[in-house]
Amino acid sequence: MSINGAAYIVGAFEHPTRFAPDKSTAQLHGEVAVGAIRDAGLSKDDIDGLFVSGDAPGGLQSMGNYLNLKLRHVDNVDIGGVSPIVQVAHAAEAIKLGKCNVALITLAGRPRAEEIKTGTTPRVRHASAPDVQWEFPYSVPTAVAYAIAAKRHMYEYGTTSEQLAWIKVAASHHAQHNPNAMLKDVVTVEDVVNSPMVSDPLHRLDCCVISDGGGAIIVARPEIAKSLKRPKVKLLGAGETTKHQEGGMFDITYSGAVRSGPTAFAEARVTQGDIKYVSIYDSFTITVLMQLEDLGFCEKGKGGAFVSDGNLISGVGKLPFNTDGGGLCNNHPTNRGGITKIIEAVRQLRGEAHPKVQVKNCDLALAHGTGGQLGVRHGSGTIIMERE
Amino acid sequence: MANYRKMAAPTPDPESQPFWDAATQGKFLVRKCNGCGKVHWYPRTICPFCASDETEWVDGKGTGTIYTYTVMRRAKEPYVVAYVELDEGPKMLTNIVECDVDSVEIGQQVELVWVPTTEDGPPVPCFKPA
C-alpha cells in the first residue's frame, strides 16, 4: 500500500498580502480557499475533504461552516507550521481509500496585524501540556529554542555564522524577483553577521519574517487531475514524524528529517540526486542547514560547507531552494511556513516560478518542514512531487 | 543575594507536586525507574525508556555540565538558556545564573541553585558555574 501516484496537487494559491489589519482571519482562510479553487478550475461544491490546523479560528467546524462545504472527510492534524505538508500526504491517503475526491488545505492568519512578538516572547499553546512547567519559567521563546540547536551544531561540527548567513543570502537573491516579498533587498554575508544578535548565535537576519496572509492547496484523485487544464503535479512519496527530548537522552544536532526523509524517498523511489528543487522550512537559517543534512543532501555535519558560496541560489548553485524568498525574506504567514513551501514547489514543477529563478527542466521537487521548536520538540514532514 | 531575572512560577500538577513540594524545601528530586534503572528528565510516572510504571523519586546530585546554551539578548537583561547534562545522565532545560553571560561555555561544570519565582510559586532549579 502506497500513496505513490494516488493523488495530484491541482490547485495552489498564496495570498498576496503580508499585512492584513483590515481582514478577519476567517476571511483570509476563505480568500486563499477561493484562490486555490479557481487556480485548479474547480468549484466550491467539488470540495469534499477539508484539512485545517491550529491557525484556523474555530477549527474544522467553524471553517466548514464559514465556507459552507459539504464534507465527507475532515482532518486537523497540528504539528506546527509543517502541518500542511503532512496534510498533503493525509489527503492522498484519504483519496486512495475513497474517503474523499477533492481535498482543500488552508492556512492563514495575521500575527503582524495583531502585533504578536513571535520569536522573542515565550508562547504557551496548551497550559496543561506536561512539559510547560519544566520550560515556561526558563523563558524559551522560539528564537532561543533554535539557537540552542545551532550552538551545539557549531560546537560539534565547526559550523560558522558566515556559513549560516549564506542561507539568508540565497533567500534574498530569490526574493528580489518576488514583488510580494516582505524583504526584497539582496543582502551579503556581512549584512547578516553584522545584524543585531537576537539569541547567540542567531542574528536578526538569521530569523524569518513575521507576516500576515496565508495559502491553500487542493489535492485531487488522478481522474479529476487529468480532466483539469493545469500542469499535473503528482505526489510520489511522503514521510512524517515527531522528534523530542527522548527522556533527556537526545542529540540536539539532529531533526525529525532523519525519519520523515528516508520514508518519503523510499515511497517515491527516487534519491537525493534526482531532486531538481527543494522547498526547505526556513524559520531560521539553522533550520535549513540541519534539515538539508538530515534529508541526506550532504553528509551530517557538512551542511555549513554545502550551503556556502551560493550553492542554494537558483542558476548558481547545485541545489536551488525557496525560490520565492522563503520564510526568511518572502512570507511566513501566521508563523507557519508549511503551505508556502508546497506552493513554491508546485510553481517550480508547473514552470510558473519567476523566470529569473525558474529551475530548468524541473520535474522532481521536495518540500520539507519542521514545526514547533527545533531544540525542544518538533513535528517533521517531507513530500516528494513529480511533474507529469 | 543574587539579583535574579523575574521568573514565572511553574504550574504543578498531581504528577509533579512532590517535586515542587521538595523544591520548596530546597531538595532536588529526580525520577528513577526500577524497571531499567535509568534516571530520566523531566520527571514522570511512566518511564520514557521502558514504559514501566515502577518509577520513584530519588535525590538528585544537582551537578552536571553544559551541553548547549544561548544568551538571549532581546530582553531587558540578557539571560542564558541551556541544556545541562546532569551527572545522572539526562539533559535538562534550565537557565544558567550567577554568571557573566559572555563567559558561559559548552562543557562547563555547573551546580544547582534555586531561583525564586513570582506569585509565591515554588523555586525553580537553575545552575551556576561550579
Ligand SMILES: [Zn+2]
Ligand atoms: Zn525504565
